[in-house]
Amino acid sequence: MDSPEKPTSADEKQTRRxxxxxxxGRPINVCLCNTLPSTPIRTTTDIVILHHPHERRHKLATVPLLSKCLLNCEIIVGRKLKYGQSKLLDSLHDRACENSNLPFRRALYLFPGSNALPFTEISRDNSSVDPVSMNELVLIVFDGTWKHAKEMMLASLSFLSSFAVQVCLDFDAKVDGGTIFDSDLILRKEPFAGCMSTMEAVARCLRVLEPNGIEIESRIIEVLRAMVSFQACFLKPMKPRQNSIKSTIAKNKKKENTASLG
Incomplete structure (x- = not known):
């Protein structure tokens, strides 16, 4: 009996396509259907994501998967938020304009900054937040590279400032961000500590905002971890640069010479 033929490179490329x-919606060799929730998770929090046009073509974009995990997830493709893109955001804007003295603005936009309210201060037990309003929260997230996300946030401020409050997860701009080699949840090099993919950021926020937030976070993180695991399989081991090797050798020789002189 003839042994089965190994697939040719052309066959492999066709499989990947x-x-x-x-x-x-991913290539079948990295399919994640077995990790997705059987039905999208319903949340009391509405999520609105401004998705940069460049991210639509990026293979490591997490927003397409996030939208399959969550039922109340609206994606707007663009570079800024403005009136007329979302009925939900338009209604918040209109209500804020009608009554500027509203005690609680129910929209939160996530972006790190010195003026942002730490997410640890947002909870159902927080006396400054009406528990009824907590059931009607809207979480707004900017999806893109760090540079793009910052541009998108600044461009959207004139629209958001009337009805949304800036919040942030823990971050430290003085500490370098991680890579896929540092964590099983990181897909791309992050600019500084605390930065994370949109998928992980939304999961961390829902942990705080939802009554069953821990369970929801766990389901989303499970999908992200599987995605990172697939990506890690295609990475080649990092080789030290030649200059670094020479520098290390020179330092070691210097130490040896110093020790012999001592």
Whole structure:
């Protein structure tokens, strides 16, 4: 009996190009359907994501998967938020304009900054937040590279400032961000500590905002971890640069000479 033939490179390329149309929408060799929730998770929090146009073509974008995990997730493709893009945001804007003395603005936009309210201060037990309003929260997130996200946030401020409050997760701009080699949840090099993918950021926020937030966070993180695991399989081991090797050798020789003189 003849042994089965190994797939040719052309066959492999064709396999990689085949897309899973039934669920995750990814190439079939990195399909994540088995990790996705059987039905999108319903949340009391509405999530609105401004998705940069460049991210639509990026293979490591997490927003497409996030939208398959969550039922109340609206994606707006663009570079700024403005009136007329979202009925939900338009209604918040209109209500704020009608009554500027509203005691609680129910929209939060996530972006690190010195003026941002730490997310640890947002909770159902927080006396400054009406528990009824907590059931009607809207979380706004900017999805793109760090540079793009900052541009998108600044461009959207004139619209958001009337009805939304800036919040942030823990971050430290003085500490370098991690890479896929540092964590099983990081897909791309992050600019500084505390930065994370949109998928992880939303999961961390829902942990605080939702009554069953820990469970929701766990389900989303499970999908992200599987995505990172697939990506890690395609990475080649990092080789030290030649200049670094020479520098290390020179330092070691210097130490040896110093020791012999002593």
């Amino acid at each position: 085949r897309i899973c149309t039934a669920g995750c």
